[in-house]
Amino acid sequence: MRLKHEVLHAAAGLKQYPMFVFTLVFTLALTLGALIAAFNLNNVIMFKELPYQNTEQLYILDQEIKREGNHRRGKQHIDAQVQMYKTSKEFLPSALLLRGQGILASSDSEPRLNSLHVTYEFFEILSVPFEIGSGFSKSADMSSAPPEAVISYDTWQHYFFGREDIIGQSMEFERMQFKVVGVLKKDFKEPLLFHPDASDIYIPAAYSQLNSVNGGAATTNLLTLVQIVPGNNVEQMGSRLTSIFDDFIKTGSEAHLYKDAELDARLILLEENIKGNSGTITIMILAGAFVLLLIAFVNVTNLYLSHLNKKQQTLAICACLGAKPKLIFKRLFVESLVLTLSSTLFAILLATWLLTFIKEFAYGTLPRLSELGLDLPTVIFSVVIALLLAALLAFCGRFTVNYDALKEQLNSSGKGTSAQVSPRVRQVLIVSQTALTGLLIVASSMVLQLSLATANHPLGIDVENVISVEVDAEKNYTTEAQKETLATEIRKRFSQLPQVAQIANTRISPIMQGHYGTFVYDESKKMIGGFLYNRVDENFMDIVQLPLLHGRNFSREEVVDHENVVILSKSMAQTIFGETDVVERRIYNSTGQAFTVVGVVGDYFSVSNGEPYFYFTYKASDINLLIKLKDQSSLSKLDILQQLRTIDPSLRIQQYLVLEQTARDLVYQYRLSAWLAGGLSLFALILACTGIYGVISYSTQMRRYEMGVRMALGAKKKRIIAMVLKDAMNPILIGLGISLLLSIVLYGLANSQVSGLIQPDAVQVGASLILLLVFSLLACYLPVNNIVRSDPIKALRNE
Numbered sequence: 073m074r075l076k077h078e079v080l081h082a083a084a085g086l087k088q089y090p091m092f093v094f095t096l097v098f099t100l101a102l103t104l105g106a107l108i109a110a111f112n113l114n115n116v117i118m119f120k121e122l123p124y125q126n127t128e129q130l131y132i133l134d135q136e137i138k139r140e141g142n143h144r145r146g147k148q149h150i151d152a153q154v155q156m157y158k159t160s161k162e163f164l165p166s167a168l169l170l171r172g173q174g175i176l177a178s179s180d181s182e183p184r185l186n187s188l189h190v191t192y193e194f195f196e197i198l199s200v201p202f203e204i205g206s207g208f209s210k211s212a213d214m215s216s217a218p219p220e221a222v223i224s225y226d227t228w229q230h231y232f233f234g235r236e237d238i239i240g241q242s243m244e245f246e247r248m249q250f251k252v253v254g255v256l257k258k259d260f261k262e263p264l265l266f267h268p269d270a271s272d273i274y275i276p277a278a279y280s281q282l283n284s285v286n287g288g289a290a291t292t293n294l295l296t297l298v299q300i301v302p303g304n305n306v307e308q309m310g311s312r313l314t315s316i317f318d319d320f321i322k323t324g325s326e327a328h329l330y331k332d333a334e335l336d337a338r339l340i341l342l343e344e345n346i347k348g349n350s351g352t353i354t355i356m357i358l359a360g361a362f363v364l365l366l367i368a369f370v371n372v373t374n375l376y377l378s379h380l381n382k383k384q385q386t387l388a389i390c391a392c393l394g395a396k397p398k399l400i401f402k403r404l405f406v407e408s409l410v411l412t413l414s415s416t417l418f419a420i421l422l423a424t425w426l427l428t429f430i431k432e433f434a435y436g437t438l439p440r441l442s443e444l445g446l447d448l449p450t451v452i453f454s455v456v457i458a459l460l461l462a463a464l465l466a467f468c469g470r471f472t473v474n475y476d477a478l479k480e481q482l483n484s485s486g487k488g489t490s491a492q493v494s495p496r497v498r499q500v501l502i503v504s505q506t507a508l509t510g511l512l513i514v515a516s517s518m519v520l521q522l523s524l525a526t527a528n529h530p531l532g533i534d535v536e537n538v539i540s541v542e543v544d545a546e547k548n549y550t551t552e553a554q555k556e557t558l559a560t561e562i563r564k565r566f567s568q569l570p571q572v573a574q575i576a577n578t579r580i581s582p583i584m585q586g587h588y589g590t591f592v593y594d595e596s597k598k599m600i601g602g603f604l605y606n607r608v609d610e611n612f613m614d615i616v617q618l619p620l621l622h623g624r625n626f627s628r629e630e631v632v633d634h635e636n637v638v639i640l641s642k643s644m645a646q647t648i649f650g651e652t653d654v655v656e657r658r659i660y661n662s663t664g665q666a667f668t669v670v671g672v673v674g675d676y677f678s679v680s681n682g683e684p685y686f687y688f689t690y691k692a693s694d695i696n697l698l699i700k701l702k703d704q705s706s707l708s709k710l711d712i713l714q715q716l717r718t719i720d721p722s723l724r725i726q727q728y729l730v731l732e733q734t735a736r737d738l739v740y741q742y743r744l745s746a747w748l749a750g751g752l753s754l755f756a757l758i759l760a761c762t763g764i765y766g767v768i769s770y771s772t773q774m775r776r777y778e779m780g781v782r783m784a785l786g787a788k789k790k791r792i793i794a795m796v797l798k799d800a801m802n803p804i805l806i807g808l809g810i811s812l813l814l815s816i817v818l819y820g821l822a823n824s825q826v827s828g829l830i831q832p833d834a835v836q837v838g839a840s841l842i843l844l845l846v847f848s849l850l851a852c853y854l855p856v857n858n859i860v861r862s863d864p865i866k867a868l869r870n871e
Contacts, residue, residue, distance in 0.1 A: 082407040092379050093411065096372050099759075100415035103361070103368040104457065105422030110361040112427060112450045114354045116443050122343055123261050125199045126299070130342035131306070132265065133166070133296040133313065138334040145338070147290040147589070147602070152335060154282050155320045156313060157191070157296060158214065164298060164309065167194035168214070168277045171266040171293040174246035175544060175724055176273070179231040182724060185272035187245070188262075189280040192217065195254075197299045198263070203228070205239045205254030208276055215283050217276035221250035225258040227272045247546045248279060261443070263346055265295055268436035287662055290589065290602065298339065306339055313337035331598060350438045356515075360752055363512045367756055369461065370505045371763035373468050376408070377497070378766075380469050405466035412458040412465070420446065420454055437741040499803040501767050506807025506848060507814065509760035513840045514815040516753040518832050523746035527739045532676035533582065534617035535731035537573075537703065540581035541712055542727035543695040548720060555692035561719060566697060569715070571705035576611035576698040577690045583678055583731045583738070587685075592648070593660040600648055600659070604683050609690040613639075613673065615700045623655035623671030630670075631689045639671040644684035679738045696727075753840075757847055765851040768800055793856055800852040808841055 086093050121127055135152065136145045157168050170189040175182050191214055194200070195207030203225055211217040221243060223232070232238050241252050262270045277283065282294075300309055317335040427444045435441060543562065549555050559577055567575050580588060587604045594600055609631045613620065621642060630637055638659065645654045658666045667688075675685070701707060709728040716723040736743075782792055819832065 079406060079410060082403070082410050086407065086410065089379060092375065093414075096375055096411055097415045097418065099368050099371055099375075100412065100461070101418035101422060102755075103365040103759075104415055104419035104454070105426060107358075107361040107365050107457070108419055108423035108450060108454050109426035109430065110354070110358040111453050112423065112444060112446065113430065113438075114358050115447075115449055116440050117347060117354050117438065118351055120440075120443065122263070122346070124263075124342075127343060128341075129299050129301060130197065131298045131300055131339040132342055132345040133298050134338045134340055134345075135317070136336045136338050138336065144602070147292055148294040148296075149290045149335065150282065150286040150294060151289075152317055152320050153294055153296055154214070156316050156337070159316045160313065164313075165193055165197055165301070166299070167191045167197055167297045168282060169194065169265065169295050169297060170277060170280050170282055170291075171271075172280065173726075174273075175726065176231060177244040177247075178242075181231075183231065184726065185227065185245075186267065186269050187273050187275055188271035189275050189277045189282065191277050194274070194297060195222070197297055201257040201260055203255045203257050204236070205252070207254055208274075209253070211278075214276075215278050217278040219248065219250045219279065220253045220276060221245065222254040222256065222274040223252060224256050224270065224272050225260070228255045245273060245275065246279075250275065250279075261440075263297075263342060264439060265345065266293055268441075290591075297342070300339070310337050310339045313339075333599065346439050348439065353438065356519075360512060360515065363508050364752070364756060364759070367505060367508050367512070367759045367763065369464070370501055370508070371759060371766060373465065374498075374501050374763060374766045376465050376469060380404075404469045405462055408465035408469070409459070409462035412462045413455075415461075416454050416458040420451070423450075423454075433744060434741070437744070498767050502764055502800065502803035503807040503810065505760050505763045505767075506804050506844065507810040509756045510808050510811025510841055510844055511814050511818075512756045513753045513844055514811065514832075514837050515818075516749040516756075517836050517840045519749040520746055520753070521833055521836055523742045523749060526679065527742040527746060529677050529739075531583075531678070531735060532618070532674055535583060535735060537701040537705070538615060538731045539699050539701065539707060540578075540584070540727070540729040540731060540734075541697045541699065541725060542580075543697065543716065544724040544726040545695055545720075545722075547722045552692060555695060558720075559692040559695050562695065562697065562716070565715060565719060566699060566712075569707070571701055571707050572699055573702045574611060574615050574700040576615050577609045577692070578612055578696045578698050579607035579690070579694045580696055581698070581727075581729050581731065581734070582606065582612075582616060582676065583734050584727075584729060589683070591662060593662060593664070595658070595660060595666075597660070597662075597664055602683070603644055604685050605688060606685070607688045607690045607693075612687075612698060615698055616676075618676060619674040621672045621674060622653045623669070625671060626687075626689055634689055634691055636665065636667045637670045637689060638667045639673055639687040640669055641673055641675050641685040643675050644686050645669075645672050647684050678735075679742075757844065760844070761847050761851040764800075764804075764848050765855060768796070768852045768855050789861075793853065796856040797849060797852055800849075804845065804848045804852075808845060812837075812841065 122130075124130065133153075133156070134145055135148050137149070154168065157166055160166060168189075168191050172187045172189060173184055174187050176185050190208075192208035192210055200207060205222070207222060208220050209218055223238075228234060228238060232241075235241075238252050238255060242249050243252055244250075264270065300306055314335075314337045317337055321333065321335050424446060427446070431441050431444055545555060545558055549558050563575055563577060566572055588606070589602050589604045591602050592600045608626070610626045610628050612618075613625050623639075626637065626639065629635075640648075640654065640659075642652050645652045648654075648659065649657060652672055654669050654672060657669045659669070660666055673687075699707065709725060712728070713725055716725070815832075815837070
């Protein structure tokens with residue numbers, strides 16, 4: 073009851089100062105909301121357990137190939153991974169996972185769905201829950217798996233309308249018939265190891281390239297999920313799997329592809345694999361939000377101390393009536409707690425919106441975003457922060473209140489209250505605010521520098537009015553000769569359209585997520601390295617305006633005859649031969665087949681394309697059209713489909729890309745980072761300037777009588793302004809110096825822990841700090857200017 077009385081008393085007292093309450097609650101709510109959202113983000117990604125049984129037993133098998141001192145990870149050699157799965161079945165529960173996409177012909181809309189080709193163990197290892205049905209049937213080996221399918225809950229609802237009799241029904245996916253055996257629970261969270269989108273359909277691995285010989289091909293779309301049961305040592309198991317890889321590359325039919333190479337097995341906890349390097353990003357977000365809160369807290373502290381000065385008379389009465397310092401602290405704490413809890417309530421509402429915003433606009437940039445949302449740890453964190461802030465405010469208030477002087481207040485008529493907040497405290501507030509803001513602005517400027525450098529990086533090719541269309545012709549065109557004829561007919565048909573300026577055949581779009589890669593060898597069959605490639609015809613270079621540096625383009629005859637000629641990018645030529653003019657030099661494939669270099673072109677930039685590139689002549693294993701449209705022309709997906717159906721009604725569109733939009737989409741996360749970094753810097757700057765303005769305004773109000781005397785005696789306005797700015801300059805410069813020192817120390821620590829950290833731009837950092845200095849001085853100038861522009865008599869009368 074006594075606590076309730078204290079709370080009601082504090083609330084009643086605060087009602088007398090509505091602007092003070094609004095300003096404090098609003099300031100804290102904004103920054104607390106950001107901190108709560110950042111905490112929830114970190115908690116989900118860094119600490120929340122995965123929603124699977126025996127999570128600590130789940131690992132991902134990743135290959136590491138070693139050759140001549142070079143270590144490469146991330147790409148899985150397909151045949152080696154399949155051999156490992158087959159050989160280790162007796163002692164290691166594992167499942168192959170291959171990411172793909174395909175068209176669901178069973179639906180009238182023929183949607184393109186995300187697929188995951190897996191072995192039956194996938195559902196057992198993750199203890200996958202089912203709405204209806206079950207997982208795949210067990211099979212003696214991978215190749216004998218029956219044609220079954222498991223669909224996601226959303227796929228069941230959207231394309232099969234939630235039919236209860238779906239189990240046992242046949243569906244056509246990727247030109248094959250599969251029997252539906254299961255529907256996943258709505259709340260099942262697939263481990264997203266390849267793509268931010270969950271799979272729509274699960275198909276046995278037997279019906280993929282995993283069931284055929286792939287030579288030395290490697291892909292980033294393949295992983296193996298492993299369960300290491302208690303009693304087995306992870307390191308020993310890794311060594312055992314490495315020995316399986318070793319036997320395969322030394323004694324298998326493809327041993328010549330792995331000459332002078334080692335293939336090691338690396339077992340990574342599933343949790344760590346999903347997390348990746350996102351921990352660094354989320355901790356930086358949390359640190360930024362925490363610094364924002366500190367800046368806001370300095371503002372609030374100054375505001376609160378000013379509020380206490382208005383309550384000197386009340387506190388003096390309490391002291392004279394025998395209230396001890398502990399009781400005064402308690403009263404201040406209860407009042408502060410009412411304020412911070414009110415702020416926290418609004419902050420939680422703001423955090424809820426921020427988490428929804430993050431899920432929507434940061435989709436694909438961080439893992440497990442779909443799991444964001446207020447939970448018990450987040451609420452507890454919010455309450456703890458509210459209690460801590462209340463205690464700090466009460467402590468600051470108690471520290472700045474002179475208990476002995478309070479008893480003299482009743483006789484002083486309020487005079488001398490300015491002494492309650494000492495100049496030292498005001499200077500500390502300015503120093504801390506400037507230092508924290510400077511640190512945050514420097515860090516944000518580095519993020520902004522990296523994000524803008526990537527987002528605004530020139531492509532190196534012209535994709536204006538260029539669209540890419542991948543045609544699915546597998547139903548009636550199975551041989552390469554049939555596809556060649558079809559590709560020629562499609563090209564002829566589209567070149568006659570009035571909207572089309574130029575058309576080319578390619579294997580894939582030059583701008584997209586994911587590219588084909590292959591290994592390149594020298595004449596002694598020694599592997600040089602892995603490189604990305606495309607198959608193009610003679611029009612490709614002209615359409616995208618890829619500059620030719622040496623040699624020539626493909627001729628039409630070379631494309632038609634599939635001659636063994638290639639065009640290298642500048643970076644690939646430099647990597648292999650150490651120079652760029654390498655026309656008439658040769659490179660080799662895994663079988664020893666030679667390809668003559670006829671030209672060298674410039675590099676082009678794509679976020680998803682970070683390796684050297686080269687080009688073969690086009691073959692119609694895949695039919696992809698690159699269409700250059702005339703100005704002010706358009707060609708929609710429906711328009712293209714109608715044209716294709718006039719050639720053959722069975723033709724479908726596998727992929728439709730507007731390359732300008734695709735290029736923007738690929739750098740979206742960097743643009744988002746730039747906006748967030750810029751917004752964070754601006755918000756911090758506003759908070760800092762507001763706080764400095766508040767401190768200087770309070771200081772000048774306390775010196776208003778003194779300034780009135782000086783003006784009455786003839787002091788120039790400029791001299792008075794210079795006097796105030798000079799007093800404020802020292803703490804501001806000290807704060808800037810501390811922020812620069814902290815930035816250097818923290819960057820050194822981060823650089824030793826995080827590889828590839830961007831080198832800060834001295835000019836940009838200097839400009840950021842100068843900007844902070846200018847705005848800080850402006851915040852100092854405004855309050856004193858208001859006083860010196862007024863009538864000195866009003867200052868002397870304290871009007």
